[in-house]
Amino acid sequence: MPFWSSLARDFRAIFDRDPASRSRLEVILTYPGFHAIFLHRMAHSLYSNGLKLPARLISSFSRFLTGIEIHPGARIGPGFFIDHGMGVVIGETTEIGEDVTLFQGVSLGGNGKDRGQKRHPTLGNHVLVGAGAKILGNIRIGEGVRVGSNAVVLQSIPAHCTVVGIPGRVVRTKEQGYPETFLNHQDMPDPFLERIESLEKIISDLREELDSARNSRLKP
Numbered sequence: 001m002p003f004w005s006s007l008a009r010d011f012r013a014i015f016d017r018d019p020a021s022r023s024r025l026e027v028i029l030t031y032p033g034f035h036a037i038f039l040h041r042m043a044h045s046l047y048s049n050g051l052k053l054p055a056r057l058i059s060s061f062s063r064f065l066t067g068i069e070i071h072p073g074a075r076i077g078p079g080f081f082i083d084h085g086m087g088v089v090i091g092e093t094t095e096i097g098e099d100v101t102l103f104q105g106v107s108l109g110g111n112g113k114d115r116g117q118k119r120h121p122t123l124g125n126h127v128l129v130g131a132g133a134k135i136l137g138n139i140r141i142g143e144g145v146r147v148g149s150n151a152v153v154l155q156s157i158p159a160h161c162t163v164v165g166i167p168g169r170v171v172r173t174k175e176q177g178y179p180e181t182f183l184n185h186q187d188m189p190d191p192f193l194e195r196i197e198s199l200e201k202i203i204s205d206l207r208e209e210l211d212s213a214r215n216s217r218l219k220p
Contacts, residue, residue, distance in 0.1 A: 003041055009078035009098075010037050017081050017101060032066035033082030039065075043072035074108075076100075077125070084131075093118045097125035097143070105132040112138075124159065 014021050014034060021027055027034055039062035047055035055072035063069045068085045070076075073092040079099035082088055087105040090096075094108045106129045110119030121135045124142050130149035135141060142159030153168035162172040 003045060006078040007038060007041060010034065010080050013079045013081040013099065013101075018083060032068060033085040036062055036066045036068040036070060036082060036085060036088075037076065037080050040070045040072065040074070040076065043070075044074070044076075047072035074120075091120035093138075094120040095122040097123055097127065099126050101128045103129065103131040103133075103149070106130075107134045107136070109134060109136045110138075111136060121153075 011024075011027065011034065014027050014031060021031075039058055043055040043058040043062070046052075046058070052072075059070065059072045066085060068082060068088045070088075070090040071092040071094070074090045074094040074096070076090075076094075076096045077098040077100065080096065081101045082103075083101065084104035088102055089107045089109065091108055091110045093110065096108075100123055108121050108123070112119050118138045121137065122140045123129075123135075124140070124145070126144045127141055127147070128145075129135065129147045130151070132150040133147045133153070134151070135147065135153045137154060139153070139156040141147070141153070141157050142161070144160040145157050146162045147153060147157075147168065148162065148164035150166070151164050151168040152166045153163055155168075157163055157168070157170065161170045163169065164171055
């Protein structure tokens with residue numbers, strides 16, 4: 001997609017997904033996520049045409065300006081939105097689909113040191129990655145996947161799943177009632193809380209059985 005068409009979709013995505021956005025001027029002047037993707041699209045165009053040093057200079061300036069580090073080699077589809085943004089890192093061979101949302105502190109990191117090899121993740125369309133999450137290595141995150149805050153994902157994830165925990169594991173699929181929301185973190189399941197609630201129910205059932213057995217023994 002051409003530069004300006006992609007950027008226009010990035011711009012519209014902010015108003016679609018951030019209820020705090022109030023005016024176009026405010027977004028243009030104060031949103032580091034928009035500054036970062038604008039500068040990245042410039043840098044990526046140069047990088048793709050062999051002008052790697054100017055591209056890296058723009059990338060370095062963007063990191064200084066926004067606190068967001070995106071390698072100019074990363075391929076990012078239109079409708080990309082970084083909310084808050086500080087501490088986001090996107091590696092060289094990362095590929096990101098359309099209408100993807102990242103929150104602050106997200107790392108799309110690589111493994112291995114072989115030049116020219118795919119080392120970073122691929123994210124499908126409509127993926128959401130929560131604050132502080134890490135997605136590492138040459139893995140694929142399927143379309144519509146939600147990655148919970150602070151999760152560490154080391155394996156490919158099929159489409160329309162929710163992933164949480166360290167290491168990341170699938171805890172819900174769309175067929176199990178996954179909500180069609182973008183920013184409602186309260187809809188993300190907590191596997192630890194669910195496990196505690198399950199254990200509490202087991203303990204409660206055991207207590208009832210013990211009380212019933214005790215009462216039976218006390219009857220004449």
